[in-house]
Every structure is written in structure tokens, then in C-alpha cells.
Amino acid sequence: MQGVPEQFDHPLDVAQFRRPAHRAGVELYRAHIVRHTFDPHTHEAYGLGAIESGVERFRYRGSDHLAPADSRVMMNPDVLHTGRAETVGGWRYRMAYIDADVVEEVTGRRGLWFADAVDHDAARARRVTALLDALWCADEPLAFDGLLLSLLDGFDDQARAARPLRTHAAPRFAGVVDYLRDNLAQRVTLDELAAVAGLSPFHFLRAFRDQYDATPQQMLMALRLFEAKQRLARGDAPARVAAEVGLSDQAHLTRAFARRYGVTPARYQRQVRS
Numbered sequence: 001m002q003g004v005p006e007q008f009d010h011p012l013d014v015a016q017f018r019r020p021a022h023r024a025g026v027e028l029y030r031a032h033i034v035r036h037t038f039d040p041h042t043h044e045a046y047g048l049g050a051i052e053s054g055v056e057r058f059r060y061r062g063s064d065h066l067a068p069a070d071s072r073v074m075m076n077p078d079v080l081h082t083g084r085a086e087t088v089g090g091w092r093y094r095m096a097y098i099d100a101d102v103v104e105e106v107t108g109r110r111g112l113w114f115a116d117a118v119d120h121d122a123a124r125a126r127r128v129t130a131l132l133d134a135l136w137c138a139d140e141p142l143a144f145d146g147l148l149l150s151l152l153d154g155f156d157d158q159a160r161a162a163r164p165l166r167t168h169a170a171p172r173f174a175g176v177v178d179y180l181r182d183n184l185a186q187r188v189t190l191d192e193l194a195a196v197a198g199l200s201p202f203h204f205l206r207a208f209r210d211q212y213d214a215t216p217q218q219m220l221m222a223l224r225l226f227e228a229k230q231r232l233a234r235g236d237a238p239a240r241v242a243a244e245v246g247l248s249d250q251a252h253l254t255r256a257f258a259r260r261y262g263v264t265p266a267r268y269q270r271q272v273r274s
Contacts, residue, residue, distance in 0.1 A: 012090065015262030019233060019272040022141040025099030026148065027272070030136065031262055034090030038083035040214055041260035042222045045097040046112075047075035048155055050128040054091030058083040060117050062213040067091075070122035074114035074158055078177075080214045080222050094132035096151060106145075107152050113160040121157075128154050172197050173211050180220050184227055185246035188220065225260050228253060233272050238265045 015031035025045070033056075040059075049072070056067045060081040067073050073093070075081060077100050085091055104110050119125075131151045138144040179196050180188065193216055194204035209215055214222070224245040231241045242253035250265075257265045 013262070017261075017263065017268055017271045018136060020138075020141070020144055023102070023144065023148070025102040027097040028132065028136050029095045029097065030093070030132070032090060032092040033083070033085055033262065035085070036262060037259075038081075038262065039256075039259040040080045040082050040218050040222055042078060042080050042226050043075075043097045044078055044226055045099045046077055046103055046114075047073065047095055047097050048128070048151065049073050049093055049095030049132065050125040052092040052094065052129055054089055055086040056083055056091040056093065057086040058117075059213065065117045067093075067118045068120075070120075070125045072119040072121065072125045072128055072155070072158070074117060074119065074155060076114055080212060080219065094129055094136075096132060096135065096148075098148075098152075103152060106149055109159070114155070114158050115160060116158060119158055124154060124157070173208055176208065176216070177219065177223075180216070181223050181227075184220070184224050185244060188216075190216070221256065222260070225256055228257060228265070229261065229268070232265050232269045235269070235273060238269070241265070 012032060012034045013036045015029070015033070018028045020026055020028075027043075027045070029049075038058075051067045051069050051071050051073065053069045055069070056073075058065055058067070058081050060075060061079055066086060069091075073095070098106075103112060128151065131147055131154060135144060135147045135151065138147055176193050176196050179193065190201045190205060193208075194201040197204045197208075199207065205216065208219075212219060224247065228241050228245045228247075231244065232238065236244075238253055239250045242248070242250050245253075247253045247256065254264050254266075257263075257268070261268065263271070
């Protein structure tokens with residue numbers, strides 16, 4: 001598309017996705033990022049992975065985190081996060097994004113929760129990297145599923161039995177997030193969202209930002225791009241996807257998608273449907 005690059009500005013920035021055809025709810029990702037800065041986004045799935053080299057800085061649950069080489073990274077579903085390189089040479093990493101129902105099915109445990117975003121056990125991190133590499137290369141469904149169980153077992157030491165109780169504000173704002181998700185293509189106003197929460201507009205805005213470390217607009221964009229990602233994976237045309245999730249046009253989708261996921265919509269679609 002004219003004016004929109006098919007790759008990052010820096011030639012060393014590379015990101016790839018893969019989805020196994022037989023196992024819905026699992027997405028594999030590997031990347032080497034040097035210059036790119038990821039806008040706040042969500043995968044609405046557990047994000048489990050390891051850093052192979054370099055150092056990543058990311059904001060997650062209201063705090064900045066550093067993830068150096070040979071560390072594990074653990075993100076809970078529905079949490080906005082960012083990402084950028086902390087070292088000159090960038091960082092190289094692998095991740096698996098696994099839906100909560102798949103995690104429950106594979107592990108037999110419900111409501112797993114990771115209190116820490118980064119763990120510095122080098123031996124375990126290298127094991128995770130090796131498992132993610134094997135998952136990427138696995139071409140037999142039975143082998144893939146066995147490796148998936150091993151991967152989740154590799155985070156067992158960090159997983160809590162159940163998600164901790166939310167703060168008093170979270171249930172009220174959960175309805176707001178649901179409202180945003182149900183109205184992706186609409187021009188939602190601050191007054192509408194405040195009414196859903198039962199607060200005055202700017203009281204709501206402050207409280208929402210404190211709860212999620214993001215403004216409602218940032219949350220809305222993250223939800224729009226996550227939905228776009230799901231539709232692209234199903235094979236929907238990018239122009240149609242842009243209109244259905246509330247973006248102005250395909251160029252807007254391409255720019256916003258690349259800022260959050262590191263690839264253009266067309267490249268992502270080719271990767272996960274190949």
C-alpha cells in the first residue's frame with residue numbers, strides 16, 4: 001500500500017506469527033526488535049515466553065519492567081502492555097499467546113494468575129526458549145500438543161492457583177470495558193462511559209486511568225486492534241476489518257496494527273494462514 005512500509009523502518013526489526021491449524025486459541029510469536037516501540041495493546045490471552053538476548057523494557061500493570069536475556073516473561077489475559085528495547089542491539093524473544101480456556105484444558109487448573117511479569121531463572125528461561133522453538137517447528141499435531149503441555153508446566157512454579165480478588169473499582173470498570181468491546185465501531189464519548197460506570201465524567205476518567213494505567217481511548221484502540229487481529233486470522237479482508245472495528249480506513253489499520261504487533265495486517269495474515 002502506498003505510503004505504508006511492508007516492514008519496519010530499521011532493517012533488523014523482524015516479527016513473525018504462527019497459528020497451529022489444529023489447536024485454536026494458541027498463537028506463537030518470535031521477534032528481534034531494535035528500534036520499534038510497541039503502543040499499548042492486549043492479546044486477551046496469557047502471554048508466556050522468554051528473552052533470548054538483549055533487554056526489553058515494558059509497562060505492565062502500572063509499572064515498568066526490565067526483561068534481560070535468559071529471563072521468563074509472564075502476562076495475564078486482558079492486561080495492556082507496551083514494549084521497547086533497553087539495549088542498543090534490541091532484544092530477541094519468543095512468546096506463546098494462549099487463551100485462558102486452552103490453559104485450563106491443558107493444565108486442568110482454572111483461573112491461573114501470574115503475580116510477577118519477569119522471572120530471572122536462567123535455566124528455566126532457556127528451557128522455555130527451547131520449547132517455544134520446538135513448538136514453532138512441530139509439524140505433527142500430537143507432538144505440538146505434548147510440547148504445549150511441557151511449556152505450560154515450565155511456568156508452573158510462577159502460576160498462582162487463582163486470580164486474586166480485584167479492587168473495588170474493577171467490577172464497575174469491567175462493564176465499561178465490555179461496553180467498549182460491544183461498540184468498537186462507534187464514536188464513544190466520555191459521558192457515555194462515565195454513565196456506564198455511574199461516575200461523573202472526569203472522576204471516571206481519572207479512576208479508569210488509575211485502574212488500567214491507560215486512558216479509555218487507549219483501551220478502545222487496544223480492543224479494536226485485538227479484534228482486527230482475530231478477524232484477519234479468519235481471513236477477512238483488511239479494508240473490511242478496518243471498517244468493522246471502527247478505524248478510518250485500511251491505512252489507519254495498517255499503521256495502528258504495526259505499532260502494536262510489529263507486522264502489517266497483510267504480513268500477519270500471510271503468516272498465520274500459511
